Amino acid sequence: xxxxxxxxxxxxxxxxxxxxxxxxxxxxxxxxxxxxxxxxxxxxxxxxxxxxxxxxxxxxxxxxxxxxxxxxxxxxxxxxxxxxxxxxxxxxxxxxxxxxxxxxxxxxxxxxxxxxxxxxxxxxxxxxxxxxxxxxxxxxxxxxxxxxxxxxxxxxxxxxxxxxxxxxxxxxxxxxxxxxxxxxxxxxxxxxxxxxxxxxxxxxxxxxxxxxxxxxxxxxxxxxxxxxxxxxxxxxxxxxxxxxxxxxxxxxxxxxxxxxxxxxxxxxxxxxxxxxxxxxxxxxxxxxxxxxxxxxxxxxxxxxxxxxxxxxxxxxxxxxxxxxxxxxxxxxxxxxxxxxxxxxxxxxxxxxxxxxxxxxxxxxxxxxxxxxxxxxxxxxxxxxxxxxxxxxxxxxxxxxxxxxxxxxxxxxxxxxxxxx
Ligand SMILES: *Cc1c(COP(=O)(O)O)cnc(C)c1O
Numbered sequence: 001x002x003x004x005x006x007x008x009x010x011x012x013x014x015x016x017x018x019x020x021x022x023x024x025x026x027x028x029x030x031x032x033x034x035x036x037x038x039x040x041x042x043x044x045x046x047x048x049x050x051x052x053x054x055x056x057x058x059x060x061x062x063x064x065x066x067x068x069x070x071x072x073x074x075x076x077x078x079x080x081x082x083x084x085x086x087x088x089x090x091x092x093x094x095x096x097x098x099x100x101x102x103x104x105x106x107x108x109x110x111x112x113x114x115x116x117x118x119x120x121x122x123x124x125x126x127x128x129x130x131x132x133x134x135x136x137x138x139x140x141x142x143x144x145x146x147x148x149x150x151x152x153x154x155x156x157x158x159x160x161x162x163x164x165x166x167x168x169x170x171x172x173x174x175x176x177x178x179x180x181x182x183x184x185x186x187x188x189x190x191x192x193x194x195x196x197x198x199x200x201x202x203x204x205x206x207x208x209x210x211x212x213x214x215x216x217x218x219x220x221x222x223x224x225x226x227x228x229x230x231x232x233x234x235x236x237x238x239x240x241x242x243x244x245x246x247x248x249x250x251x252x253x254x255x256x257x258x259x260x261x262x263x264x265x266x267x268x269x270x271x272x273x274x275x276x277x278x279x280x281x282x283x284x285x286x287x288x289x290x291x292x293x294x295x296x297x298x299x300x301x302x303x304x305x306x307x308x309x310x311x312x313x314x315x316x317x318x319x320x321x322x323x324x325x326x327x328x329x330x331x332x333x334x335x336x337x338x339x340x341x342x343x344x345x346x347x348x349x350x351x352x353x354x355x356x357x358x359x360x361x362x363x364x365x366x367x368x369x370x371x372x373x374x375x376x377x378x379x380x381x382x383x384x385x386x387x388x389x390x391x392x393x394x395x396x397x398x399x400x401x402x403x404x405x406x407x408x409x410x411x412x413x414x415x416x417x418x419x420x
Contacts, residue, residue: 001332003339010408013336019321019329023401025049026247031382037406039385041398042193042221042362045247045314054313058305080303081296087315091246091323092219092238093229094257097294101308102275102301105220105241105254106135109187111298112237112256113143115270116214119184123212124149127175127186129167130157133193136218140187158188165351166197166358173207180211187215190222190238194388196352196362198226202233209234220244223255224318225360227327230257237262242307245361245398247314253307256295263294273300321400329399330361336404337363337397340411347418348374351392362396364388374417381413 003009014020026046029036038046061073070078081101089099102108117126124147126140144154158167158175176183186208191198201217208215216237222228224245230238238257242248262268270291274282276299278290291297318326335356341348341363348367353359367374375387385395397407 001335003336005340005343005408005411007405007408010336010404013332013404017329017404019325019399020403022317022321023403025317026401028401029384034382037383037409038402039383039395039397039410041247041401042225042244042394042396043386044243044250045224045245045398046401047249048247048314048317050313050316051249051310054309055306058309075309077303077305080305080308081299084308084312084315085296087312087319088255091228091315091318092223092240092255092257093227093233094231095260097296098231098257098260098263100256100258100295100299101242101253101311102256102299102303103254104251105218105239106139108239108254108256109136109139109216109218110143111271111300112216112239112258113139113185113187115258115262115268115298116216116237117143117147117185117187118269119147119149119154123182123184125154125156125179125182125184127156127158127179127183127188127208127213129188129192129199130159131194132189133218133220136187136189156183166192166195166353167199169200169203172199172204176204176207176211176213183208183211183213185214185216188217190217190219190228190240191225191360191362193221194364194392194394196221196359196364196394198222198353198357198359200358201228201230201235205233205235219255219257221362222360224323224326225330225362227323231259235259242311242314245400246311246318247400248311249307251307253304253311256298258295258298260294263297266291266297270298271300275299275302317400326399330397331356333397333399333402333404333407334359334361334363337395337407337410340407341365341414343411344414344418361398362394365393365395366391367393374414377417378410378413381416383410383413 061069084101089096141151144151205215214236219240223240240255243252272289276297352363
């Protein structure tokens with residue numbers, strides 16, 4: 001598509017956008033009565049307006065029914081996680097029972113590692129991307145130690161080639177093959193939080209399986225951003241948080257995907273709790289853990305109704321919009337931002353891949369020597385991207401609530417900065 005850097009053109013794209021009205025379903029931000037262009041949906045998504053009623057419903061049932069709410073509530077708490085799984089499965093391309101919503105991301109990552117990182121003396125290495133999100137680094141480091149390995153030896157980090165910012169798929173595959181005899185698991189981000197690179201999850205999964213390793217992805221930056229196909233790609237497990245692109249509130253709940261070939265294997269080692277136990281027998285309080293089929297068999301505790309209520313409300317909007325439609329708009333919106341930023345080529349470098357199939361809706365920008373200054377200028381002028389040490393400004397035009405006009409205006413603010 002041929003873009004033009006004009007307000008009229010941006011407005012025309014908004015007019016043609018079938019998702020344009022979803023913006024009205026969110027609490028957009030204002031400062032001194034002026035709208036803020038929010039570009040932090042990759043960090044904390046905006047609040048959907050339908051969330052309040054969803055929480056109020058559960059507060060009401062709790063107030064009026066007490067413990068009876070588990071069975072008598074409008075949405076009986078006993079079965080609450082079931083109300084989310086179909087919608088969540090559509091987001092990540094899974095079968096319904098391959099998904100469960102529970103806990104928080106890093107806790108779930110550890111739970112999955114218990115089942116899928118089963119190192120032996122010979123096959124014990126973990127392959128991950130270098131400079132992964134710190135929580136993932138700490139999780140892998142302590143997982144290696146937990147099994148008695150030295151993390152410096154057990155963890156293999158993928159790094160870009162000299163002079164490049166992102167990691168080539170071919171290099172990942174080569175690394176997997178180099179370690180064909182000692183690789184236990186590949187555990188990477190689906191989309192890297194820093195560069196915005198979307199990895200080729202299918203190619204990575206195929207390569208890892210071919211050498212006998214398991215594969216899990218942290219989809220914190222991929223869920224709700226990319227139209228994932230976790231089942232078809234044959235991924236072993238995935239985890240994600242719900243407060244970034246999935247707009248489910250600070251510290252919100254998390255999602256887990258377990259491929260059905262594992263989910264239906266009751267003998268797979270796991271750490272268990274009563275909520276993962278056969279639902280029909282849960283209240284018999286019997287000895288002997290018998291897991292539910294599917295990802296639900298990894299649940300520990302009774303469902304956190306309030307975070308789940310928020311997430312359920314948010315997922316309703318994703319269902320209405322459709323993840324394919326969101327992805328289609330996202331590609332166009334991000335490409336438009338890339339086009340608008342191309343006016344400032346002399347000052348800034350975009351380190352996110354240019355291929356729309358290798359990124360979601362984030363562009364990571366390095367500004368020579370004055371990244372922090374530009375960042376501060378943007379925030380003072382009602383544009384809210386985020387800053388990630390050491391030197392990157394991340395901008396995420398989110399298809400659910402950002403507009404093409406937003407993107408045009410970002411360009412205008414940057415222009416006024418460099419023309420100062
Ligand atoms: C956001 C993010 C986290 C955060 O983990 P929490 O357990 O939700 O605090 C972890 N890993 C990645 C890759 C992330 O992007």
